[in-house]
Amino acid sequence: MALMKIYTHPDPVLREKCTEIDQFDDELTTLVSNMVETMYASDGIGLAAPQVGVARRLIVLDVSSSEDRGRKVLALVNPEITMQEGELEWDEGCLSLPDINGIVTRAEKIRVDAKNLEGEELTLEAEGLLAVALQHEIDHLNGVLFTDHLSPLKRKLVLREYKKLQEESEPS
Ligand code: ZN
Numbered sequence: 001m002a003l004m005k006i007y008t009h010p011d012p013v014l015r016e017k018c019t020e021i022d023q024f025d026d027e028l029t030t031l032v033s034n035m036v037e038t039m040y041a042s043d044g045i046g047l048a049a050p051q052v053g054v055a056r057r058l059i060v061l062d063v064s065s066s067e068d069r070g071r072k073v074l075a076l077v078n079p080e081i082t083m084q085e086g087e088l089e090w091d092e093g094c095l096s097l098p099d100i101n102g103i104v105t106r107a108e109k110i111r112v113d114a115k116n117l118e119g120e121e122l123t124l125e126a127e128g129l130l131a132v133a134l135q136h137e138i139d140h141l142n143g144v145l146f147t148d149h150l151s152p153l154k155r156k157l158v159l160r161e162y163k164k165l166q167e168e169s170e171p172s
Contacts, residue, residue: 004038004052008096009162015143016055018048021077024119028058032075032117035060040070044095046133048140051096059137063129079114079138081107082123090132092146100162104149106132 007013021028031054039047039060046061062073086108093101109127112134116122126134136146147155 001033001037003041004034006038006042006047006051006095007053008098008166009145009147011096013050013053013055014096014140014145016050017143018050018055018057018141020057021115024077024115024117028077029117031058032060036062036073036075039095042095045129046137047095048137050140050143057141059134059141061130061133061137063133075117076112076114077117077119079112079134079141081110081135081138082113083109083111085109088128088132090129092132092136094136094146096140097145097147097162099165100147100158102147102150102154102158104132104136104146106135110134112138 031049035047035049035052035058038052039062045063046059049056049058057078058075059079060073060075062069064072084107087105088108089103089105091101092104108131109125110131111123111125113121113123139145147158150158
């Protein structure tokens, strides 16, 4: 396993519409292992393939509390939201937009169709944090970042803050 580089905004790979996966081979398994390791190393609860520079429809998630981490990892190929209901607000962050966050309105409950690493179809229902994380990661596969869901004013403020923090962290 190997840690992968996490691409951050405004890298263009984060804006790509990712392509479907139709090869369920060792390469996919290795990519998933590396993404899972990268997610844990960054203390993330989810990671989408474009965030590691791969514009394919693949996400990994683990929203469990710290003592369960590593035991309930989900890897979903070509995930698609097929049902959503209700509404909730969540204070979201993103490994591709380090150090900023913002409150996003999401569906409270969703159903997702996807494939597992063997190419078998599966359906899962989620609510609360898992539903939010799934919506956030699936957005990445369509080139959407959480900041796109904020009001124009809020987005401007958050992105200005982000730019400032990025400039401060880069040696000039
Ligand atoms: Zn994200």
